[in-house]
Amino acid sequence: MTDAAPAPRPRSQGRAIWDQFRTHKGALFGLIVLCLLVLFVVIGPLVWQPEKLRVAEALKVRNLGPSWRFPLGTDQLGRDMLYRMMQAGKVSLAVGFIAMMIAIFVGTTIGVLAGYFRPLDGPLMRLTDMFLALPLVPLLLVLVMLFRDRIAGSLGPETGAFVLIVFAIGITSWMQAARIVRGEVLALREREYVLAARSIGAAPRRIIFRHILPNVISPVMVAATLGVAEAIITESVLSFLGLGFPPDFPTWGRLLYDGLQYMQLYPERVLWPGLAISLTVLAVNYIGDGLRDALDPRIRGR
Amino acid sequence: MLTFTLRRLLLAIPTLLFISLVIFLLVDLAPGSPLSEIPLTVPPEVRQKMIEAMGADQPVLVRYLLWLRQFFWVEPATLIDGWFGTSLAGGEQRILSWQTRSPVFTMIGQRIPQTLTVVGTAYLLGVLIALPIGIYSAYRQYSWFDQAGTLFAMIGFSVPTFFTGTLLIIIFAVWLPWFPTKYDTNLTVTDWQSFVQQVRQMALPVLTLALANAAAISRYMRSSMLDNMGQDYVRTARAKGMSERTVVLKHVLRNSLIPVVTVIALGIPAIFGGAIITENLFGVNGIGAALILAIHASDLPTVQTLAFIFAVLIVLFNLIADILYGLLDPRIRYD
Numbered sequence: 001m002t003d004a005a006p007a008p009r010p011r012s013q014g015r016a017i018w019d020q021f022r023t024h025k026g027a028l029f030g031l032i033v034l035c036l037l038v039l040f041v042v043i044g045p046l047v048w049q050p051e052k053l054r055v056a057e058a059l060k061v062r063n064l065g066p067s068w069r070f071p072l073g074t075d076q077l078g079r080d081m082l083y084r085m086m087q088a089g090k091v092s093l094a095v096g097f098i099a100m101m102i103a104i105f106v107g108t109t110i111g112v113l114a115g116y117f118r119p120l121d122g123p124l125m126r127l128t129d130m131f132l133a134l135p136l137v138p139l140l141l142v143l144v145m146l147f148r149d150r151i152a153g154s155l156g157p158e159t160g161a162f163v164l165i166v167f168a169i170g171i172t173s174w175m176q177a178a179r180i181v182r183g184e185v186l187a188l189r190e191r192e193y194v195l196a197a198r199s200i201g202a203a204p205r206r207i208i209f210r211h212i213l214p215n216v217i218s219p220v221m222v223a224a225t226l227g228v229a230e231a232i233i234t235e236s237v238l239s240f241l242g243l244g245f246p247p248d249f250p251t252w253g254r255l256l257y258d259g260l261q262y263m264q265l266y267p268e269r270v271l272w273p274g275l276a277i278s279l280t281v282l283a284v285n286y287i288g289d290g291l292r293d294a295l296d297p298r299i300r301g302r
Numbered sequence: 303m304l305t306f307t308l309r310r311l312l313l314a315i316p317t318l319l320f321i322s323l324v325i326f327l328l329v330d331l332a333p334g335s336p337l338s339e340i341p342l343t344v345p346p347e348v349r350q351k352m353i354e355a356m357g358a359d360q361p362v363l364v365r366y367l368l369w370l371r372q373f374f375w376v377e378p379a380t381l382i383d384g385w386f387g388t389s390l391a392g393g394e395q396r397i398l399s400w401q402t403r404s405p406v407f408t409m410i411g412q413r414i415p416q417t418l419t420v421v422g423t424a425y426l427l428g429v430l431i432a433l434p435i436g437i438y439s440a441y442r443q444y445s446w447f448d449q450a451g452t453l454f455a456m457i458g459f460s461v462p463t464f465f466t467g468t469l470l471i472i473i474f475a476v477w478l479p480w481f482p483t484k485y486d487t488n489l490t491v492t493d494w495q496s497f498v499q500q501v502r503q504m505a506l507p508v509l510t511l512a513l514a515n516a517a518a519i520s521r522y523m524r525s526s527m528l529d530n531m532g533q534d535y536v537r538t539a540r541a542k543g544m545s546e547r548t549v550v551l552k553h554v555l556r557n558s559l560i561p562v563v564t565v566i567a568l569g570i571p572a573i574f575g576g577a578i579i580t581e582n583l584f585g586v587n588g589i590g591a592a593l594i595l596a597i598h599a600s601d602l603p604t605v606q607t608l609a610f611i612f613a614v615l616i617v618l619f620n621l622i623a624d625i626l627y628g629l630l631d632p633r634i635r636y637d
Contacts, residue, residue: 026456130320133620135612137575138593142329142605145597233462237579240464241594260468267472274465282460 020294027290030283037280041089050080066268075269076262084250085272092232092251093280095166099231102170104177104224108216111181112208116189125182132175137237143168144243158249165244169231177223184216218295225288229281236277252277307625314617321613322373326366329606369603372397373610377407401601409604410589410611416487417588421577424508428515429566435516436523436562440531441550451520458517463576467510467583474506481505487587507584515573522565526558533557560630567623571616 021027066073073081114124144164152160188194189212197207236253238244245254252273259269344352360368376396382388396405439451475483482503491497530536531554539549578590585591589608596604 130317133317133613133616134321134324135571135575135609135616137578138605138609138612139325139328141594141597142325142609145600146329229460236462237464240579241582243597256465256468263468263472264476267476270468270472274468278457278461278465281462282456285456285460 017294021290024286024290024293026286027294030286030290033279033283034287037089037276037283038093041086041093044086045083045090048082048086050083073266073268075258081269081272084255085252085276088250088252088255088273089276091162091245091249092235092253092277095162095169095235095251096228096232096280096284099166099169099173099235100224100227102167103174103227103231104220105174106171107174107177107223108181108213108220110174111178112185112212112216114178115182115185116204116208116212121182124178128175128178131172134172136172136234140168140172140234140238141241141243144238148243157246161245161249165235165238169234173227173230173234177220177227180219180223181216184219185212188212188215221295222288222292225284225291229284229288232277232281232284303628306628310621310624314621317617318614321617322370322610323366325606325609325613326369327362329602329609330362330365369397369606373607380405380407397603397607399596399601399604401596401599401604406604406607409592410608413587413589413592416586417574417577417581417590420485420504420507420580420586420588421511421573423504424511425515425570425573427508428512429519431512432516432519433523433562436520437527437550437555439520439524440527440558443528448524451524455517455521458513462579463510463514464579464583466513467506467580470506470510471583484585485587487585507580507586510583511573511576511580514576515569518569519562519566523558523562526561527554530554530558560627563630564623564627567619567626570619571612574612574615 075081075084110124110128114121114128147164148161151164154160155163194207194211197211202210235244235251236256239251239253240257242257244257245251247254247258250258255273256270256277259266259273263270372395380396397407398404399406399409402409435451435454439448442448471483474481480502483506485503485507486499489496489500489503491500536549536554539553540546544553574590577588578593580586581588581590582594589611593605593608595601596608
């Protein structure tokens with residue numbers, strides 16, 4: 001997973017990065033945990049098929065504790081918690097990854113434009129500063145509240161909620177990436193090889209894609225990893241405040257929110273989703289930490 | 303320093319105007335506006351009257367300027383009138399909540415003490431926990447204490463506050479009935495007994511917020527201490543024969559605190575945002591809870607005003623952090 005990451009280059013570099021990455025115990029732990037979690041939500045639903053219950057049967061098995069039939073028990077409507085955890089995890093992780101990709105795409109584009117084209121630098125960075133001053137949580141809540149019904153009307157409640165939340169998180173978290181990329185590009189564009197490329201008449205587009213972008217990949221990857229964690233937390237905050245996903249299309253945050261009412265009687269219904277969120281974020285943060293060390297050639301000591 | 307401060311103050315104005323415009327337009331142009339939520343059984347002429355009464359039939363620009371005027375002129379003027387008995391505001395229309403028909407700022411004024419008590423105590427406690435951890439972690443780098451501190455910080459970053467909060471409730475309020483699960487806003491501290499009760503009900507929300515903040519600040523403290531530990535002046539101080547205590551707690555700590563102080567200032571607006579979650583979880587009746595209430599009730603003026611207050615806090619504390627940095631560190635005078 002990691003050694004293939006930094007662009008198609010000779011294998012030796014990927015090898016060196018992987019070797020450095022492996023020495024970071026936390027990062028290795030994070031990678032293993034994240035892989036397990038991904039397996040759990042992707043392979044899990046294929047392996048674990050809960051029995052199809054009719055409504056009358058489901059009502060009889062409400063609020064059960066863990067058993068062989070329902071390893072994590074059932075919820076207040078007699079639904080299998082293990083299966084719901086898998087479903088919810090799939091959505092949570094998907095939100096995290098896709099929102100991160102939007103944020104990185106927007107951030108990199110703005111960062112490169114600001115760093116490479118001087119006249120754009122001022123306006124774009126001022127825009128970034130202004131976005132950084134926006135109160136994000138209140139704004140996201142307002143966005144979701146105002147646009148939920150309209151988008152649900154045109155895309156259906158499930159896709160609607162997904163598109164809205166992913167998009168909202170994506171366009172409010174690109175600022176860090178933009179700043180990092182701009183800084184890197186500002187330094188790179190003064191390097192001799194860029195000058196050489198320009199002197200043989202390469203177009204800006206070619207210089208950017210061929211010479212600059214491959215060199216900003218390392219910091220962008222670290223920012224992307226941490227962005228996944230950020231996006232998962234933001235989504236679960238929205239769900240936690242009741243402004244996220246609908247209950248029949250849950251995420252881990254939504255499961256936790258649903259479990260809150262039953263917290264006194266069935267605390268495990270809050271614990272499992274909460275643990276899942278925390279473990280994912282912890283794993284992703286550790287991976288980001290390890291990647292930062294592994295992708296930095298000065299630390300790698302070659 | 304003065305010119306720098308003035309320049310930053312001037313720069314803050316367009317930023318605030320931009321943010322206010324974004325917030326206003328976002329809320330105003332959205333499809334789910336409360337005008338569409340007037341029941342269809344209401345006759346058209348009554349509907350028209352309701353819309354007029356809310357002032358929603360004016361053009362966007364007019365409403366935006368009116369809102370700005372209310373926010374920046376009428377409200378402060380009313381506040382000054384209230385303090386000194388003047389009549390600056392002259393009975394002009396204030397920002398009214400659509401839920402209660404009362405001025406939004408009156409509601410904020412009632413609720414902000416709740417938020418400040420909980421959030422303020424939590425931040426203070428967080429800083430008080432974080433600084434010693436950071437200092438000792440740096441002083442004994444790579445010791446078991448440092449490793450534990452790193453783990454603590456990593457967990458503090460990763461576990462979202464709503465989960466730490468629920469965990470604390472389950473452990474300390476449900477299993478061990480030491481603290482109440484809900485915060486009682488009506489409690490007034492009059493004697494020792496009610497004071498103890500107040501402390502008990504504040505314990506869990508404050509701890510939740512404090513842990514999250516302590517994690518981040520302790521990391522900054524540690525790395526700032528490490529930066530300074532290897533400096534020449536530290537070696538000089540040791541060579542002069544000063545006690546280890548003086549070297550670390552006087553020379554190194556003072557210099558290391560400079561960036562940490564700005565980080566602490568920068569973190570204050572974020573903690574108001576984070577308090578939205580904690581307030582909802584524990585039922586603290588502060589401005590975060592008010593925001594959620596207003597959002598669920600589609601109370602646009604309250605939402606706009608509260609969101610804008612959060613933005614003002616961010617801009618203000620960014621400014622304070624910048625100025626503090628210049629004041630504390632003579633090497634970084636901006637002019």
